[in-house]
Amino acid sequence: MIDLNPIDELARRLSSLVPPGLREGREELQENFKAVLQSGLAKLDLVTREEFEVQRAVLLRTREKLEALEQLVAELETRAGTDNTASH
Incomplete structure (x- = not known):
């Protein structure tokens, strides 16, 4: 309100x-x-300040999860590149 x-x-x-x-x-x-x-x-x-803060917190958690997934993908790509090099 x-x-x-x-x-x-x-x-x-x-x-x-x-x-x-x-x-x-x-x-x-x-x-x-x-x-x-x-x-x-x-x-x-x-929107109310409360609604804004809730959405802000959701966005922050989403951003943290995205960064973690980006890091995981980078690690998997590095491993996949290393595995491909080792098998040739």
Whole structure:
């Protein structure tokens, strides 16, 4: 779930930029800003920090396994080359 506190703060800051003559509807403007920001963020393909960290850990494990497999293939290729040379 996305933390709404930064959205609330941004909506407050935006409403504070409204000219003084329009400030009587400040709370309503703030709520409108907040709704627009939330709507815009909802359209984005975002993930939570927790989801990001889980995928990061999966990628790290996958990278470690790939490196181990690359090393194993290199060793097997070296052995295969040595075996071919010895048999000729």
